Amino acid sequence: MSGADNSDGALWARACAGDEHAFGALFVRHVDAVYAFCFRRLGSYAAAEDAVQVVFMDTWRKRDSVTVEESLLPFLYGVASNVVRNASRATRRYAGLLLAAPHEDEVADHADEVADRLDDERQMQAVLAAFRKLPQREQEALALCDWQDLSHSEAAAVLGVPVGTVKSRITRGRKRLRAALGVSEPNGVEPGGSTSEGVRGESS
Amino acid sequence: MTVNYLPPPRPLPEQRVQQLREHLQRFVVTEREPAPKRSRWRRRGFLGGAGAAILLAAGTGTAVAYVLLHPKPVTNFTSARCYRTATYTGTGASFPGMELASAPGKNWAGGIPHALDACAQMWAGGFMQPGLPSGHPPQGGYAVPPLVGCTLPNGIAAIFPGPPDTCERLGLPAQTPVPTLHGKPAPAITLRPSSPG
Numbered sequence: 001m002s003g004a005d006n007s008d009g010a011l012w013a014r015a016c017a018g019d020e021h022a023f024g025a026l027f028v029r030h031v032d033a034v035y036a037f038c039f040r041r042l043g044s045y046a047a048a049e050d051a052v053q054v055v056f057m058d059t060w061r062k063r064d065s066v067t068v069e070e071s072l073l074p075f076l077y078g079v080a081s082n083v084v085r086n087a088s089r090a091t092r093r094y095a096g097l098l099l100a101a102p103h104e105d106e107v108a109d110h111a112d113e114v115a116d117r118l119d120d121e122r123q124m125q126a127v128l129a130a131f132r133k134l135p136q137r138e139q140e141a142l143a144l145c146d147w148q149d150l151s152h153s154e155a156a157a158v159l160g161v162p163v164g165t166v167k168s169r170i171t172r173g174r175k176r177l178r179a180a181l182g183v184s185e186p187n188g189v190e191p192g193g194s195t196s197e198g199v200r201g202e203s204s
Numbered sequence: 205m206t207v208n209y210l211p212p213p214r215p216l217p218e219q220r221v222q223q224l225r226e227h228l229q230r231f232v233v234t235e236r237e238p239a240p241k242r243s244r245w246r247r248r249g250f251l252g253g254a255g256a257a258i259l260l261a262a263g264t265g266t267a268v269a270y271v272l273l274h275p276k277p278v279t280n281f282t283s284a285r286c287y288r289t290a291t292y293t294g295t296g297a298s299f300p301g302m303e304l305a306s307a308p309g310k311n312w313a314g315g316i317p318h319a320l321d322a323c324a325q326m327w328a329g330g331f332m333q334p335g336l337p338s339g340h341p342p343q344g345g346y347a348v349p350p351l352v353g354c355t356l357p358n359g360i361a362a363i364f365p366g367p368p369d370t371c372e373r374l375g376l377p378a379q380t381p382v383p384t385l386h387g388k389p390a391p392a393i394t395l396r397p398s399s400p401g
Contacts (some may be wrong), residue, residue: 020229096302099227120211
Protein backbone atom coordinates (compact mmCIF):
# COMPACT_ATOMS: atom_id res chain seq x y z
CA MET A 1 0.00 0.00 0.00
CA SER A 2 1.17 3.51 -0.70
CA GLY A 3 2.18 5.59 2.27
CA ALA A 4 0.62 8.65 0.70
CA ASP A 5 -2.83 7.32 -0.05
CA ASN A 6 -5.80 7.98 2.15
CA SER A 7 -7.35 4.55 2.12
CA ASP A 8 -8.54 3.18 5.42
CA GLY A 9 -5.64 0.77 5.47
CA ALA A 10 -3.09 3.54 4.97
CA LEU A 11 -4.70 5.81 7.55
CA TRP A 12 -4.92 2.96 10.03
CA ALA A 13 -1.25 2.12 9.56
CA ARG A 14 -0.30 5.75 10.12
CA ALA A 15 -2.52 5.96 13.20
CA CYS A 16 -0.93 2.87 14.71
CA ALA A 17 2.50 4.35 13.97
CA GLY A 18 1.65 7.35 16.12
CA ASP A 19 -0.23 9.74 13.85
CA GLU A 20 -3.32 10.79 15.81
CA HIS A 21 -4.50 12.93 12.90
CA ALA A 22 -4.82 9.79 10.78
CA PHE A 23 -7.07 8.31 13.44
CA GLY A 24 -9.04 11.56 13.42
CA ALA A 25 -9.47 11.28 9.66
CA LEU A 26 -10.83 7.75 10.04
CA PHE A 27 -13.24 9.03 12.67
CA VAL A 28 -14.54 11.75 10.36
CA ARG A 29 -14.89 9.26 7.51
CA HIS A 30 -16.96 6.74 9.45
CA VAL A 31 -18.63 8.68 12.24
CA ASP A 32 -21.95 9.12 10.45
CA ALA A 33 -22.31 5.41 9.75
CA VAL A 34 -21.42 4.44 13.31
CA TYR A 35 -23.66 7.19 14.71
CA ALA A 36 -26.61 5.97 12.64
CA PHE A 37 -25.97 2.39 13.69
CA CYS A 38 -25.83 3.32 17.38
CA PHE A 39 -28.91 5.53 17.17
CA ARG A 40 -30.93 2.78 15.54
CA ARG A 41 -29.93 0.29 18.21
CA LEU A 42 -30.36 2.66 21.15
CA GLY A 43 -33.21 4.96 20.08
CA SER A 44 -31.54 8.02 21.58
CA TYR A 45 -29.27 10.53 19.90
CA ALA A 46 -27.54 11.38 23.19
CA ALA A 47 -26.84 7.73 23.95
CA ALA A 48 -25.70 7.22 20.38
CA GLU A 49 -23.20 10.05 20.69
CA ASP A 50 -21.69 8.52 23.81
CA ALA A 51 -21.64 5.11 22.16
CA VAL A 52 -19.81 6.50 19.14
CA GLN A 53 -17.03 7.75 21.38
CA VAL A 54 -16.81 4.40 23.14
CA VAL A 55 -16.67 2.59 19.80
CA PHE A 56 -13.70 4.61 18.56
CA MET A 57 -11.92 4.48 21.93
CA ASP A 58 -12.44 0.73 22.11
CA THR A 59 -11.20 0.39 18.55
CA TRP A 60 -8.06 2.28 19.40
CA ARG A 61 -7.43 0.13 22.45
CA LYS A 62 -7.82 -2.99 20.31
CA ARG A 63 -5.49 -1.68 17.62
CA ASP A 64 -2.96 -4.44 18.13
CA SER A 65 -5.53 -7.00 17.06
CA VAL A 66 -6.92 -5.08 14.07
CA THR A 67 -5.75 -5.55 10.50
CA VAL A 68 -7.37 -3.19 8.01
CA GLU A 69 -7.09 -4.19 4.39
CA GLU A 70 -9.95 -2.30 2.78
CA SER A 71 -12.38 -0.60 5.14
CA LEU A 72 -12.30 -0.11 8.88
CA LEU A 73 -16.08 0.10 8.93
CA PRO A 74 -16.85 -3.62 9.36
CA PHE A 75 -14.58 -3.72 12.39
CA LEU A 76 -16.25 -0.58 13.75
CA TYR A 77 -19.63 -2.22 13.35
CA GLY A 78 -18.38 -5.25 15.23
CA VAL A 79 -17.20 -3.09 18.12
CA ALA A 80 -20.43 -1.08 17.97
CA SER A 81 -22.51 -4.25 18.15
CA ASN A 82 -20.78 -5.14 21.40
CA VAL A 83 -21.11 -1.61 22.75
CA VAL A 84 -24.84 -1.24 22.12
CA ARG A 85 -25.52 -4.71 23.55
CA ASN A 86 -24.80 -3.24 26.95
CA ALA A 87 -24.45 0.47 26.36
CA SER A 88 -24.69 1.53 29.98
CA ARG A 89 -21.88 -0.78 31.04
CA ALA A 90 -19.77 0.24 28.05
CA THR A 91 -20.10 3.94 28.77
CA ARG A 92 -19.41 3.37 32.47
CA ARG A 93 -16.08 1.86 31.49
CA TYR A 94 -15.18 5.18 29.96
CA ALA A 95 -16.78 7.37 32.62
CA GLY A 96 -14.98 10.70 32.62
CA LEU A 97 -13.28 10.04 29.31
CA LEU A 98 -16.29 10.87 27.17
CA LEU A 99 -16.72 14.38 25.89
CA ALA A 100 -19.94 15.63 27.40
CA ALA A 101 -22.68 17.03 25.20
CA PRO A 102 -22.51 20.81 24.84
CA HIS A 103 -24.56 22.89 27.22
CA GLU A 104 -27.85 24.16 25.93
CA ASP A 105 -26.58 27.73 25.81
CA GLU A 106 -23.75 26.59 23.53
CA VAL A 107 -26.14 25.15 20.97
CA ALA A 108 -27.95 27.28 18.48
CA ASP A 109 -31.67 27.12 19.01
CA HIS A 110 -33.14 25.29 16.05
CA ALA A 111 -36.57 24.41 17.33
CA ASP A 112 -37.52 22.52 14.19
CA GLU A 113 -34.38 20.43 14.33
CA VAL A 114 -34.98 19.62 17.99
CA ALA A 115 -38.59 18.67 17.30
CA ASP A 116 -37.57 16.48 14.37
CA ARG A 117 -35.03 14.67 16.49
CA LEU A 118 -37.58 14.05 19.20
CA ASP A 119 -39.93 12.63 16.58
CA ASP A 120 -37.11 10.42 15.32
CA GLU A 121 -36.48 9.10 18.80
CA ARG A 122 -40.15 8.32 19.37
CA GLN A 123 -40.36 6.53 16.03
CA MET A 124 -37.17 4.60 16.70
CA GLN A 125 -38.26 3.61 20.20
CA ALA A 126 -41.47 2.17 18.74
CA VAL A 127 -39.47 0.10 16.27
CA LEU A 128 -37.07 -1.03 18.98
CA ALA A 129 -39.92 -2.17 21.20
CA ALA A 130 -40.67 -4.81 18.57
CA PHE A 131 -37.07 -5.31 17.48
CA ARG A 132 -35.87 -6.21 20.97
CA LYS A 133 -38.27 -9.11 21.12
CA LEU A 134 -36.26 -10.82 18.41
CA PRO A 135 -33.40 -13.12 19.37
CA GLN A 136 -30.14 -11.21 19.76
CA ARG A 137 -28.59 -12.95 16.76
CA GLU A 138 -31.43 -11.92 14.48
CA GLN A 139 -31.27 -8.37 15.80
CA GLU A 140 -27.60 -8.11 14.93
CA ALA A 141 -28.01 -9.54 11.44
CA LEU A 142 -30.97 -7.29 10.64
CA ALA A 143 -29.30 -4.18 12.00
CA LEU A 144 -26.24 -4.72 9.84
CA CYS A 145 -27.92 -5.77 6.60
CA ASP A 146 -31.30 -4.05 6.58
CA TRP A 147 -30.40 -0.95 8.54
CA GLN A 148 -26.78 -0.34 7.57
CA ASP A 149 -26.74 -1.80 4.05
CA LEU A 150 -24.00 -4.32 4.63
CA SER A 151 -23.96 -7.28 2.29
CA HIS A 152 -24.50 -10.76 3.66
CA SER A 153 -20.82 -11.54 3.34
CA GLU A 154 -19.80 -8.31 5.09
CA ALA A 155 -22.21 -9.01 7.92
CA ALA A 156 -20.93 -12.56 8.14
CA ALA A 157 -17.42 -11.21 8.58
CA VAL A 158 -18.56 -8.79 11.28
CA LEU A 159 -20.50 -11.45 13.17
CA GLY A 160 -18.03 -14.23 12.61
CA VAL A 161 -20.59 -16.65 11.20
CA PRO A 162 -21.12 -18.26 7.77
CA VAL A 163 -22.96 -16.29 5.11
CA GLY A 164 -25.76 -18.85 5.08
CA THR A 165 -26.31 -18.30 8.76
CA VAL A 166 -26.65 -14.58 8.22
CA LYS A 167 -29.19 -15.17 5.46
CA SER A 168 -31.34 -17.45 7.57
CA ARG A 169 -31.22 -15.08 10.53
CA ILE A 170 -32.28 -12.19 8.33
CA THR A 171 -35.12 -14.17 6.81
CA ARG A 172 -36.51 -15.17 10.17
CA GLY A 173 -35.87 -11.82 11.80
CA ARG A 174 -37.36 -9.82 8.98
CA LYS A 175 -40.53 -11.86 9.02
CA ARG A 176 -40.90 -11.58 12.77
CA LEU A 177 -40.17 -7.87 12.82
CA ARG A 178 -42.59 -6.98 10.06
CA ALA A 179 -45.30 -8.95 11.78
CA ALA A 180 -44.62 -7.21 15.05
CA LEU A 181 -44.61 -3.80 13.41
CA GLY A 182 -47.61 -4.52 11.25
CA VAL A 183 -45.86 -3.38 8.10
CA SER A 184 -46.29 -5.00 4.72
CA GLU A 185 -43.63 -6.75 2.73
CA PRO A 186 -41.94 -4.65 0.07
CA ASN A 187 -43.44 -4.98 -3.38
CA GLY A 188 -42.61 -8.17 -5.14
CA VAL A 189 -40.37 -9.51 -2.47
CA GLU A 190 -41.36 -12.20 -0.06
CA PRO A 191 -39.73 -12.58 3.29
CA GLY A 192 -36.91 -14.95 2.68
CA GLY A 193 -36.42 -13.81 -0.86
CA SER A 194 -32.82 -13.85 -1.94
CA THR A 195 -32.65 -10.19 -2.99
CA SER A 196 -34.95 -8.53 -0.54
CA GLU A 197 -35.07 -4.92 0.47
CA GLY A 198 -32.09 -3.37 2.07
CA VAL A 199 -29.57 -6.07 1.31
CA ARG A 200 -27.03 -5.60 -1.38
CA GLY A 201 -26.23 -8.43 -3.69
CA GLU A 202 -23.49 -10.77 -2.68
CA SER A 203 -20.15 -10.43 -4.30
CA SER A 204 -18.91 -13.73 -3.04
CA MET B 205 -33.04 4.62 3.66
CA THR B 206 -33.54 1.07 2.77
CA VAL B 207 -36.50 0.24 4.97
CA ASN B 208 -39.55 2.37 5.38
CA TYR B 209 -40.13 1.99 9.10
CA LEU B 210 -36.97 3.80 10.23
CA PRO B 211 -36.58 7.55 10.70
CA PRO B 212 -34.26 9.23 8.20
CA PRO B 213 -30.57 9.25 9.10
CA ARG B 214 -29.31 12.43 10.70
CA PRO B 215 -25.59 13.08 10.83
CA LEU B 216 -23.87 14.68 13.78
CA PRO B 217 -23.51 18.44 13.34
CA GLU B 218 -20.20 19.30 11.70
CA GLN B 219 -19.05 21.37 14.69
CA ARG B 220 -19.69 18.44 16.99
CA VAL B 221 -17.81 16.09 14.70
CA GLN B 222 -14.77 18.33 14.92
CA GLN B 223 -15.03 18.54 18.73
CA LEU B 224 -15.19 14.78 19.00
CA ARG B 225 -12.36 14.37 16.53
CA GLU B 226 -10.07 16.59 18.60
CA HIS B 227 -11.15 14.81 21.76
CA LEU B 228 -10.40 11.39 20.30
CA GLN B 229 -7.04 12.57 19.03
CA ARG B 230 -6.13 13.69 22.55
CA PHE B 231 -7.28 10.29 23.81
CA VAL B 232 -5.05 8.57 21.25
CA VAL B 233 -2.05 10.69 22.24
CA THR B 234 -2.60 9.94 25.92
CA GLU B 235 -3.17 6.23 25.46
CA ARG B 236 -0.24 5.62 23.18
CA GLU B 237 2.25 6.94 25.73
CA PRO B 238 3.56 3.88 27.54
CA ALA B 239 3.51 4.06 31.29
CA PRO B 240 7.00 4.39 32.75
CA LYS B 241 8.21 0.97 33.81
CA ARG B 242 9.50 0.25 37.24
CA SER B 243 11.29 -2.84 38.28
CA ARG B 244 9.79 -3.25 41.71
CA TRP B 245 7.70 -1.66 44.37
CA ARG B 246 9.58 0.43 46.83
CA ARG B 247 8.47 -1.56 49.80
CA ARG B 248 11.89 -1.47 51.41
CA GLY B 249 12.02 2.31 51.42
CA PHE B 250 8.53 2.58 52.77
CA LEU B 251 9.11 0.19 55.67
CA GLY B 252 12.51 1.65 56.41
CA GLY B 253 11.14 5.17 56.62
CA ALA B 254 8.28 4.18 58.87
CA GLY B 255 10.55 2.25 61.19
CA ALA B 256 12.93 5.15 61.48
CA ALA B 257 10.11 7.49 62.42
CA ILE B 258 8.86 5.18 65.14
CA LEU B 259 12.34 4.66 66.55
CA LEU B 260 12.98 8.37 66.52
CA ALA B 261 9.79 9.06 68.47
CA ALA B 262 10.59 6.40 71.09
CA GLY B 263 14.17 7.57 71.43
CA THR B 264 13.28 11.14 72.25
CA GLY B 265 10.98 10.08 75.07
CA THR B 266 8.41 12.62 74.09
CA ALA B 267 4.74 12.13 74.74
CA VAL B 268 4.14 11.95 71.07
CA ALA B 269 4.29 8.52 69.55
CA TYR B 270 3.90 8.14 65.87
CA VAL B 271 1.65 5.48 64.64
CA LEU B 272 1.23 4.57 61.10
CA LEU B 273 -2.19 4.81 59.60
CA HIS B 274 -3.07 1.44 58.28
CA PRO B 275 -2.13 1.53 54.63
CA LYS B 276 -3.94 -0.93 52.44
CA PRO B 277 -2.67 -2.64 49.33
CA VAL B 278 -4.52 -2.31 46.08
CA THR B 279 -6.03 -5.70 45.31
CA ASN B 280 -8.16 -4.94 42.26
CA PHE B 281 -6.17 -3.84 39.23
CA THR B 282 -8.95 -4.08 36.67
CA SER B 283 -9.68 -0.40 37.05
CA ALA B 284 -8.46 2.72 38.80
CA ARG B 285 -10.04 6.03 39.63
CA CYS B 286 -8.54 9.41 38.89
CA TYR B 287 -10.31 12.04 40.97
CA ARG B 288 -10.49 15.59 39.73
CA THR B 289 -10.98 16.92 43.25
CA ALA B 290 -10.10 15.61 46.71
CA THR B 291 -13.64 14.56 47.53
CA TYR B 292 -14.84 11.07 48.29
CA THR B 293 -18.45 10.03 48.74
CA GLY B 294 -18.24 6.28 48.25
CA THR B 295 -17.55 3.74 45.58
CA GLY B 296 -20.69 4.44 43.55
CA ALA B 297 -20.52 4.99 39.82
CA SER B 298 -20.70 8.77 40.06
CA PHE B 299 -17.62 10.66 41.17
CA PRO B 300 -15.68 13.74 40.07
CA GLY B 301 -13.12 12.30 37.70
CA MET B 302 -12.61 9.36 35.43
CA GLU B 303 -12.33 5.64 35.81
CA LEU B 304 -9.59 3.89 33.91
CA ALA B 305 -10.47 0.41 32.77
CA SER B 306 -8.20 -2.44 31.96
CA ALA B 307 -8.87 -3.51 28.39
CA PRO B 308 -7.28 -5.68 25.75
CA GLY B 309 -4.71 -3.61 23.96
CA LYS B 310 -1.32 -2.17 24.38
CA ASN B 311 -1.78 -0.33 27.63
CA TRP B 312 -3.15 -1.80 30.81
CA ALA B 313 -3.89 -5.10 29.14
CA GLY B 314 -3.03 -6.96 32.30
CA GLY B 315 -4.50 -4.47 34.73
CA ILE B 316 -3.45 -1.07 36.02
CA PRO B 317 -0.58 -1.63 38.42
CA HIS B 318 0.63 1.97 38.28
CA ALA B 319 -2.47 4.05 38.76
CA LEU B 320 -0.61 7.14 39.89
CA ASP B 321 1.37 7.24 36.67
CA ALA B 322 -1.74 6.55 34.61
CA CYS B 323 -3.67 9.36 36.29
CA ALA B 324 -0.72 11.71 35.89
CA GLN B 325 -0.94 11.00 32.17
CA MET B 326 -4.63 11.88 32.23
CA TRP B 327 -3.83 15.19 33.91
CA ALA B 328 -1.00 15.92 31.48
CA GLY B 329 -3.26 15.12 28.54
CA GLY B 330 -5.90 17.61 29.65
CA PHE B 331 -8.57 15.01 30.42
CA MET B 332 -8.92 16.17 34.01
CA GLN B 333 -9.47 19.81 33.13
CA PRO B 334 -12.93 21.19 33.90
CA GLY B 335 -14.98 21.10 30.75
CA LEU B 336 -12.39 19.14 28.80
CA PRO B 337 -10.99 22.03 26.74
CA SER B 338 -10.87 21.57 23.02
CA GLY B 339 -7.98 22.47 20.81
CA HIS B 340 -4.35 21.59 21.07
CA PRO B 341 -2.81 21.08 24.51
CA PRO B 342 -0.31 23.69 25.71
CA GLN B 343 3.38 23.19 25.10
CA GLY B 344 4.59 20.48 27.43
CA GLY B 345 1.08 19.34 28.30
CA TYR B 346 -1.29 20.40 31.05
CA ALA B 347 -0.12 20.92 34.63
CA VAL B 348 -0.11 17.85 36.84
CA PRO B 349 -0.90 18.68 40.49
CA PRO B 350 0.56 16.79 43.44
CA LEU B 351 -1.15 13.41 43.45
CA VAL B 352 -1.77 10.96 46.27
CA GLY B 353 -2.68 7.30 46.03
CA CYS B 354 -5.35 5.89 48.33
CA THR B 355 -7.09 2.53 48.35
CA LEU B 356 -10.86 2.33 48.14
CA PRO B 357 -12.80 -0.19 50.24
CA ASN B 358 -13.27 -2.35 47.14
CA GLY B 359 -9.51 -2.62 46.68
CA ILE B 360 -9.29 -0.25 43.71
CA ALA B 361 -6.65 2.46 43.52
CA ALA B 362 -7.95 6.01 43.84
CA ILE B 363 -5.68 8.89 42.91
CA PHE B 364 -6.53 12.30 44.37
CA PRO B 365 -4.96 15.70 43.89
CA GLY B 366 -3.76 17.13 47.16
CA PRO B 367 -1.15 17.11 49.92
CA PRO B 368 0.21 13.94 51.50
CA ASP B 369 -2.48 13.82 54.19
CA THR B 370 -5.31 13.69 51.65
CA CYS B 371 -6.11 10.00 52.21
CA GLU B 372 -6.31 10.53 55.95
CA ARG B 373 -8.50 13.59 55.50
CA LEU B 374 -10.86 11.60 53.30
CA GLY B 375 -10.93 8.69 55.71
CA LEU B 376 -9.24 6.36 53.28
CA PRO B 377 -6.17 4.20 53.77
CA ALA B 378 -3.08 5.18 51.86
CA GLN B 379 -1.86 2.77 49.26
CA THR B 380 0.82 0.34 50.12
CA PRO B 381 3.37 -0.19 48.74
CA VAL B 382 4.01 3.47 48.16
CA PRO B 383 2.73 4.48 44.74
CA THR B 384 5.35 6.13 42.63
CA LEU B 385 5.27 8.79 40.00
CA HIS B 386 7.67 8.32 37.12
CA GLY B 387 9.67 5.89 39.19
CA LYS B 388 10.09 8.18 42.20
CA PRO B 389 8.31 7.69 45.53
CA ALA B 390 5.19 9.76 45.83
CA PRO B 391 4.41 11.34 49.18
CA ALA B 392 1.52 9.11 50.08
CA ILE B 393 2.61 7.81 53.46
CA THR B 394 1.10 9.63 56.35
CA LEU B 395 2.37 9.67 59.90
CA ARG B 396 0.29 11.26 62.58
CA PRO B 397 0.75 11.77 66.28
CA SER B 398 -1.29 9.62 68.59
CA SER B 399 -3.22 11.07 71.50
CA PRO B 400 -0.92 12.06 74.34
CA GLY B 401 -0.92 9.86 77.33
